[in-house]
Amino acid sequence: MESMITDSAPPAAAAATVMTTTTTTTATVPSVVANTVANGSGVAAAVAVGTDLGSGGGGASSGGTGSAAMEQFLILAKTCKGLSAVELIRQVVESPHIYVFGEFLDIPNIGDLANNCDHKPYYDLLVLFAFGQYSDYLANVQTLPELSAQMRQKLRHLTIVSMATKSKHIPYGRLLEELDMKNLRELEDLIIDVIYAGVVTGKMDQLNNRLEVEQTIGRDIRRGDDLKVVANILAEWCRNCDNVLRNIEQQILNANRLKEDNHKQRQQLDQQVSTIKKTIKSSSSSGGGGGADMDDPMTTDLVNSSPRDHREAALNFEKIKRSNITGGGKGKGSGLRGSGTKFWKRDNN
Incomplete structure (x- = not known):
């Protein structure tokens, strides 16, 4: 896979184009085109991100696709400022392949958004997706941007991951409460989606009404208490x-x-x-013929x-010796059963 970045020389108009090509598949990862136009006192920027998965698959389980998409966004984040950085954040939190955001928070251009009143809500949105849960969004819904359907679904996925770190058996009741869902069927569809996406590995226990988690993807951690x-x-x-x-x-x-x-x-x-x-x-x-x-x-x-105890062994030896003495003279001369009497007589008639 090759990445090529081109930007124009004139300061009045700078264009950055990130193109990704591959020789093994026809699927293309998200390509980002940023156009920045100098405009007197300010800078107007527009970021357009298109996704064409083709036959390449998707979800968090597609490590190659997720890494490639994140790499492209990180490259662009180093040059984006202002509105372009805001739009980049929207595309990042909506991407179905990116579930970690700490690297974006470490970029100075993204951190500068926290100092701008107009752009701070989007910086807080990125922090929410990095460390927060769906309940945190509901508690601060007035100060955060409105979530799209993809953002809402993704934040619920991340919430399940956070809950799984505390318990491997999550009751449906807790999930309904934390994810702000009223319908059990809707919750089961979400669980199927999060498992299919490779975010969580587990199974639904419908008998006990709970989600049994085997493993999950990792989430960002804060440098303070989380460490x-x-x-x-x-x-x-x-x-x-x-x-x-x-x-x-x-x-x-x-x-x-x-x-x-x-x-x-x-x-x-x-x-x-x-x-x-x-x-x-x-x-x-020494005792003569008839011996054992x-x-x-x-x-x-x-x-x-013979038993282990010497006394019992000696008693057994005495029994063998007495039997040899008493039966010594009869052993070889005796007939059947020790008697010479015949058992039957021949009839002369």
Whole structure:
């Protein structure tokens, strides 16, 4: 995208033309033509701004279009004075792509409007769109210029953004009051419009009659109290992060300690099992045939399932030893179920 500014050399008539061209789309951003004519004791200026979005889309979500439009207005604001600056303010607050105005307030030519009684209402209007809400306009409607339909809609959008910074769930009742609306259908249409424009991301909860906000665009902040509020919020956020980190570190310590205890307990249990296996094996080898075989699944299960307490392990060992002594002479010579008696007789007939 290229920007070209041309102004004529003669002091009696200065013309500034801002043209924007692009090679990727046929859509054109707002072009501004300012004609200033020296007129004796005063200066008469006229600013004409035309918008042709074509297929380029619109709304606050179109970051490229909004940035390009704002850049063009800022370029012109540095040279506009008097009535041309007033008309520029009207075009800026009506633009559907511009929702921040602090950079315009920082321009000296715009700030000079506050010192002129005829132009001060438009400077106050720009301040209202930068920091205020719709209720502020209603409270000062006598001293501010009349709002067009586009200005009124945009100021209501900005009001919703300001309300969302205080609560993520905004009841319809509060919205109707703050936006000076009487009709719920009209309010829902406004919410749909503000979401579609990309100013607010959220959804309507018609069951609970409220707007649920996920995120919004940013608004201008004042250098005084607003910066203190932001600093306090960030400080609170840092404190919360520190608390979360401390909790995570404590959980890690607890998990490591538990892992260590389990590992030691497992080692003790393995040592006890190994000791019992060795004792049983040495006892069975010294006591003669009929001893418990360590490869026998029943013996292995019995050993592996032995309790941790040494006393119970010793009692289990004594039971195994007694069973080996009492059944030592019968094991290999006995028939089925320990008896030589046959279960059936062959019929000679």
